Every structure is written in structure tokens, then in C-alpha cells.
Amino acid sequence: MRSSPRHPLTARTLFGALLTVFATLAALVAVAPATQADTTICQPFGSTVIQGRYVVQNNRWGTSATQCVTATDTGFRVTQADGSVPTNGAPKSYPSVYNGCHYTNCSPGTNLPARINGISSAPSSISYGFVGDASYNASYDIWLDPTPRTDGVNRTEIMIWFNKVGSIQPIGSPSGTASVGGRSWQVWTGNNGSNDVISFVAPSAISGWSFDVMDFVRQTVSRGMAQNDWYLTSVQAGFEPWHNGAGLAVNSFSSTVNTGGSGNPGNPGNPGNPGDPGDPKASCKVTYAPNVWEGGFTADVTITNTGSSPLDAWKLSFALPSGQRISNAWNATVSPSSGAVTASGLGHNAQIAPGGSQTFGFQATYSGSFARPTGFSLNGTACA
Structure with a gap:
């Protein structure tokens, strides 16, 4: 088997190789990112x-x-x-x-x-x-x-x-x-x-x-x-x-x-505070109509799309006052039964056309004084 020709390693060759290694190491150190200390x-x-x-x-x-x-x-x-x-x-x-x-x-x-x-x-x-x-x-x-x-x-x-x-x-x-x-x-x-x-x-x-x-x-x-x-x-x-x-x-x-907006008067220069004068109005409106008796009530909730685009697969979130608990609902699924709840449209009423509305309802019990829910938001946007 023919062997490869070998060249003698001279001092000059060794010195040049070492210089190349040192230069490479220096370049690596120069570009290595510094770790931020605690x-x-x-x-x-x-x-x-x-x-x-x-x-x-x-x-x-x-x-x-x-x-x-x-x-x-x-x-x-x-x-x-x-x-x-x-x-x-x-x-x-x-x-x-x-x-x-x-x-x-x-x-x-x-x-x-x-x-x-x-x-x-x-x-x-x-x-x-x-x-x-x-x-x-x-x-x-x-x-x-x-x-x-x-x-x-x-x-x-x-x-x-x-x-x-x-x-x-x-x-x-x-x-x-x-x-x-x-x-x-x-x-x-x-x-x-x-x-x-x-x-x-x-x-x-x-x-x-x-x-x-x-x-x-x-x-x-x-x-x-x-x-x-x-x-x-x-x-x-x-x-x-x-x-x-x-x-x-x-x-x-x-x-x-x-x-959902821009402009933040509380921290100028940073975005994110809709609802101030001049900001766009909410694109939904909620009407809440309860029928109350001692210890219980029913409520009809009407959602109106005041925007210009259809609302698909709507989900309405709101907070039930403390002591209220939903026992059943119609024209929507509502869960959980108390606290911060979400109502979701069903197959036949899951879309709300511009200018249109959908109504659902539920029956619930309450303790103490009756109060209306708050914080209505539709698909993540606050409603009027």
C-alpha cells in the first residue's frame, strides 16, 4: 500500500500554526456573548x-x-x-x-x-x-x-x-x-x-x-x-x-x-387604553332583563352587534354577583354556574349579523340582596 508523502515539521511551520490557533481563539472570545449576572x-x-x-x-x-x-x-x-x-x-x-x-x-x-x-x-x-x-x-x-x-x-x-x-x-x-x-x-x-x-x-x-x-x-x-x-x-x-x-x-x-385601542393617558407614550373620549365605541350592546322573586330569578340577555362585521361563534363573558348561582339556561351554554361565567351561542344562533341581535336566558338562585352582573364582554371586547 502506497504511503502518503510526509513533510518534516519545521520550527517556522509550528510557530505559524500556533499563531493561527491563538488568533482563532481570540476571535471566538471577542464574539462570545456575555452572560448577564444576577x-x-x-x-x-x-x-x-x-x-x-x-x-x-x-x-x-x-x-x-x-x-x-x-x-x-x-x-x-x-x-x-x-x-x-x-x-x-x-x-x-x-x-x-x-x-x-x-x-x-x-x-x-x-x-x-x-x-x-x-x-x-x-x-x-x-x-x-x-x-x-x-x-x-x-x-x-x-x-x-x-x-x-x-x-x-x-x-x-x-x-x-x-x-x-x-x-x-x-x-x-x-x-x-x-x-x-x-x-x-x-x-x-x-x-x-x-x-x-x-x-x-x-x-x-x-x-x-x-x-x-x-x-x-x-x-x-x-x-x-x-x-x-x-x-x-x-x-x-x-x-x-x-x-x-x-x-x-x-x-x-x-x-x-x-x-383594544391605543393611547394611554396614564402613562404617555405607551399604547393600550381604550374607552377614553374620542376612542372607538364598543361594537356590542347588552340588555339585561331580570324577573326577580325571593331567592330566585330569571334573566333574558340580549346581545346586539353594533359593529359593521358579523360576529361568529359569540361568547359573552360577565361576572355574577356573589351568592348567585345558575341552575339552567336556554339558547346558550353557560359555565361555570357562578362567579366569572361565559355564555356561548349554539348552532342555530352562533352568528350575529351587523345590526342584529341574539337573546338567551337563564334561571338562577341568589342570597342576600339581588344585584345585576357586571363586566359584559363579547369575544374579548367590552360591551356598552
């Missing part, structure tokens, strides 16, 4: 931005003891949480991540504040990391106000308690239960001296969930603690610790607010 914040009200769109805040106000949070690419973790406060009072802090505006600090590119009746949906997702040796809640904090304010305390605070560890309880007192987002919640209502608070407390720990924030907003409106022409100003998620808290983590967080 940012640790120990200032009481220090903050930083993650993903170019959310703000992570330390937000320590109830103690002089040190608290530090480390912002990651997708969330944050509490790395130091010294000190304790009595569990029958306010927590010591609210380390959190948010979309929106908090005391003039607005997250980049947010379309909040946005008017409630101009928001079609506000999907959010969370993944929590819990610890045992502490007293805390893991909670969302959702703020509503009659004005598109970006500073100070809002009128109404919605809290969603995903987990509760230790002898702590929400502000106020229990006011029943509610089905929101397909889950059952214990509901507490009260006032902390600065704002009204409604808290939805999970019966058992929820470590992760994807849901629509507007389900809780509409439930709050249905209870008279906000109005449809108020503004959603921020969606926050984090922890309220009373004792310890090191190791708590938001592993991941996302928040989006979907609106």
Missing part, C-alpha cells in the same frame, strides 16, 4: 429591570433589618430576610416583580394604567419556590384606582394568596367564598386605613398557575369594590413575609394586558 438589591426600595419589561423591587418598609433580593433572568429570590414583625399586624415587606406602575416607577413598555372596560384579557403566569421556616404569604397584588395614577396608594387592592405559612390572615374579615378562574377561594374584605382590600385565599398551596387577572378584577367589580371605568395600574407578584423568608423565590413571571 443583580442583588439590599436598599429598602431598590429595584432593577428583568427581561427588559418587568421591575423587581425589594420593597422593605416594615422593619429596619436587612432584606436582600437577587433578580434573575426570569424572576427573583430572597437571599436575606432578617428580622420579624408581629403576625397580627402588617408584614415587613413585599419583595416582588411587576408589570405597571408603582410609586412613579413604571416598568418598561407597559400599557398600564389602562381602563378596566377597555381590557379584553390580562394573562399572567407564575412559578413559586416556597420555604418552611418562615411566616409569609405568596401573593399577587393587583391595584385599581378611579384615575390613571402612577404614584401613591390606589383606591382598591386585590390580593391573591397562593400560599399561607404561619399564623397570619388577610386584612378585614371573611365574606364567603367565590369561584374564580376555575378555582375555589376564600374571600376576605376590609380596609387597611389607606385603601380597600379584597383577598382571595387558596385553600391549599398553589406553586404555579397561568390565569387571567381580569377574572379577579371583574369579581371585584361585581362586589362593588371597583367600577368598570376605573383603571388597572399594576400587576405584582411576590411575598409578604412576617418572619424570616430567605429562600423564597419567584422562579418565573409573566404579565400581559390586552386592550
Whole structure:
């Protein structure tokens, strides 16, 4: 077998080869992307931005003891949480991540504040990391106000308690239960001296969930603690610790607010607040006609298409007041039976022509005083 000719390796050849290798390595180092280091914040009200769109805040106000949070690419973790406060009072802090505006600090590119009746949906997702040796809640904090304010305390605070560890309880007192987002919640209502608070407390720990924030907003409106022409100003998620808290983590967080218009007076330069003067009117109208007796009622609901295009496969969402439960329906399927419900057209009435209307109805029971539902939206668009 013929062998390949070999060439002697001279010193000059070896030196040239080494120069080529070094140049290649230098080029690779020059173009390698730098990994963003985690940012640790120990200032009481220090903050930083993650993903170019959310703000992570330390937000320590109830103690002089040190608290530090480390912002990651997708969330944050509490790395130091010294000190304790009595569990029958306010927590010591609210380390959190948010979309929106908090005391003039607005997250980049947010379309909040946005008017409630101009928001079609506000999907959010969370993944929590819990610890045992502490007293805390893991909670969302959702703020509503009659004005598109970006500073100070809002009128109404919605809290969603995903987990509760230790002898702590929400502000106020229990006011029943509610089905929101397909889950059952214990509901507490009260006032902390600065704002009204409604808290939805999970019966058992929820470590992760994807849901629509507007389900809780509409439930709050249905209870008279906000109005449809108020503004959603921020969606926050984090922890309220009373004792310890090191190791708590938001592993991941996302928040989006979907609106049907443009122009946001509460945060100039950012889109997303329909419903203000000069914006297009809603393309649907809902007429609600109840027949009420003690403990029960029927309701005929008429949907009118005031737009210029047909509405196919219509779905009407609205919030039943607390204590109301649907027992049967006609000309539509309605589910669930209480809380935030959705009525869907059937085969024979699934389309609404421009200028046309469809009517469906249901029978229901109620406790306490009768009230009308609120927050009607058709295929994601708020109705007049």
C-alpha cells in the first residue's frame, strides 16, 4: 500500500500554526456573548429591570433589618430576610416583580394604567419556590384606582394568596367564598386605613398557575369594590413575609394586558387604553332583563352587534354577583354556574349579523340582596 508523502515539521511551520490557533481563539472570545449576572438589591426600595419589561423591587418598609433580593433572568429570590414583625399586624415587606406602575416607577413598555372596560384579557403566569421556616404569604397584588395614577396608594387592592405559612390572615374579615378562574377561594374584605382590600385565599398551596387577572378584577367589580371605568395600574407578584423568608423565590413571571385601542393617558407614550373620549365605541350592546322573586330569578340577555362585521361563534363573558348561582339556561351554554361565567351561542344562533341581535336566558338562585352582573364582554371586547 502506497504511503502518503510526509513533510518534516519545521520550527517556522509550528510557530505559524500556533499563531493561527491563538488568533482563532481570540476571535471566538471577542464574539462570545456575555452572560448577564444576577443583580442583588439590599436598599429598602431598590429595584432593577428583568427581561427588559418587568421591575423587581425589594420593597422593605416594615422593619429596619436587612432584606436582600437577587433578580434573575426570569424572576427573583430572597437571599436575606432578617428580622420579624408581629403576625397580627402588617408584614415587613413585599419583595416582588411587576408589570405597571408603582410609586412613579413604571416598568418598561407597559400599557398600564389602562381602563378596566377597555381590557379584553390580562394573562399572567407564575412559578413559586416556597420555604418552611418562615411566616409569609405568596401573593399577587393587583391595584385599581378611579384615575390613571402612577404614584401613591390606589383606591382598591386585590390580593391573591397562593400560599399561607404561619399564623397570619388577610386584612378585614371573611365574606364567603367565590369561584374564580376555575378555582375555589376564600374571600376576605376590609380596609387597611389607606385603601380597600379584597383577598382571595387558596385553600391549599398553589406553586404555579397561568390565569387571567381580569377574572379577579371583574369579581371585584361585581362586589362593588371597583367600577368598570376605573383603571388597572399594576400587576405584582411576590411575598409578604412576617418572619424570616430567605429562600423564597419567584422562579418565573409573566404579565400581559390586552386592550383594544391605543393611547394611554396614564402613562404617555405607551399604547393600550381604550374607552377614553374620542376612542372607538364598543361594537356590542347588552340588555339585561331580570324577573326577580325571593331567592330566585330569571334573566333574558340580549346581545346586539353594533359593529359593521358579523360576529361568529359569540361568547359573552360577565361576572355574577356573589351568592348567585345558575341552575339552567336556554339558547346558550353557560359555565361555570357562578362567579366569572361565559355564555356561548349554539348552532342555530352562533352568528350575529351587523345590526342584529341574539337573546338567551337563564334561571338562577341568589342570597342576600339581588344585584345585576357586571363586566359584559363579547369575544374579548367590552360591551356598552
